[in-house]
Amino acid sequence: MSAIAHAPARSAARQVSGHGRLAQHSAYLTARSLRTLWRQPAYAAATLFQPVIWLLLFGQLFRSVVHIPGFSLGSGSYLEFITPGVIVMTALFSSTWAGTVYVEDMNRGVMDRLLASPVRRGAMMAGTLAYQGITTVLQTLVVFGLALLTGTRFPGGAVGIGVTVLAAVLIAVILASLSNALALLLRQQEALIGISQFIVLPLVFLSSAIMDTRLSPAWVQHVARYNPVDWAVVASRQALSAGTQWGAVWPRLGFLMALALTMAWLATRAFGSYQRSI
Numbered sequence: 377m378s379a380i381a382h383a384p385a386r387s388a389a390r391q392v393s394g395h396g397r398l399a400q401h402s403a404y405l406t407a408r409s410l411r412t413l414w415r416q417p418a419y420a421a422a423t424l425f426q427p428v429i430w431l432l433l434f435g436q437l438f439r440s441v442v443h444i445p446g447f448s449l450g451s452g453s454y455l456e457f458i459t460p461g462v463i464v465m466t467a468l469f470s471s472t473w474a475g476t477v478y479v480e481d482m483n484r485g486v487m488d489r490l491l492a493s494p495v496r497r498g499a500m501m502a503g504t505l506a507y508q509g510i511t512t513v514l515q516t517l518v519v520f521g522l523a524l525l526t527g528t529r530f531p532g533g534a535v536g537i538g539v540t541v542l543a544a545v546l547i548a549v550i551l552a553s554l555s556n557a558l559a560l561l562l563r564q565q566e567a568l569i570g571i572s573q574f575i576v577l578p579l580v581f582l583s584s585a586i587m588d589t590r591l592s593p594a595w596v597q598h599v600a601r602y603n604p605v606d607w608a609v610v611a612s613r614q615a616l617s618a619g620t621q622w623g624a625v626w627p628r629l630g631f632l633m634a635l636a637l638t639m640a641w642l643a644t645r646a647f648g649s650y651q652r653s654i
């Protein structure tokens with residue numbers, strides 16, 4: 377009877393211990409990725425330089441579109457409109473390269489050694505996704521800093537900035553999970569890059585990242601409703617605006633969070649397919 381009574385306690389202890397190991401392994405692998413980034417300052421600079429170019433280039437190239445009848449900002453600044461779009465685009469393009477790290481680990485035999493070790497599969501995925509989240513936060517803050525230096529103001533304040541950071545991290549997790557899954561299934565860097573580019577560009581142009589979709593054809597507006605990139609952009613833009621419509625923010629953040637969890641789970645399952653194919 378005593379053994380039966382203590383069984384649930386032992387099971388709970390093992391579960392807590394398992395969660396602790398998962399967190400420990402995830403933290404270790406996240407630190408490994410961050411150290412790799414620190415040792416490549418040129419790559420780190422490029423990841424920050426690209427959104428700066430986008431913000432300044434698009435901000436000047438399309439600054440007159442705010443005067444088009446029907447544009448959401450009317451006489452406002454196009455930089456105010458495009459900043460959330462550039463932030464989400466930066467997270468999108470950076471995260472689609474996540475799987476290339478897996479391909480490199482496969483080619484060097486690191487992946488096989490990790491899979492043969494006690495490291496949890498979930499930790500291997502979580503470490504990569506946490507790294508993408510951290511870099512996305514840094515990139516987002518750089519874009520916001522530059523936008524503020526150019527005179528752009530966001531009435532949504534710190535809350536709006538926080539929502540934008542969260543939306544960018546979620547879209548990064550979604551695309552990084554997809555990239556990792558493709559890497560595990562394809563095991564070829566060329567195929568991964570080709571498919572990623574094929575996916576990313578339509579996601580950007582079928583959203584309101586750089587243009588108000590109300591000025592687009594009806595079919596583009598329809599597709600944008602189901603586009604996670606547009607969810608992130610609209611939620612961020614609404615949170616940063618003066619008259620925030622929170623009814624348009626929370627459902628989109630909820631959809632993004634659900635999709636991020638689903639994609640991370642599916643990507644973790646892809647480890648099994650990789651192991652069966654070697």
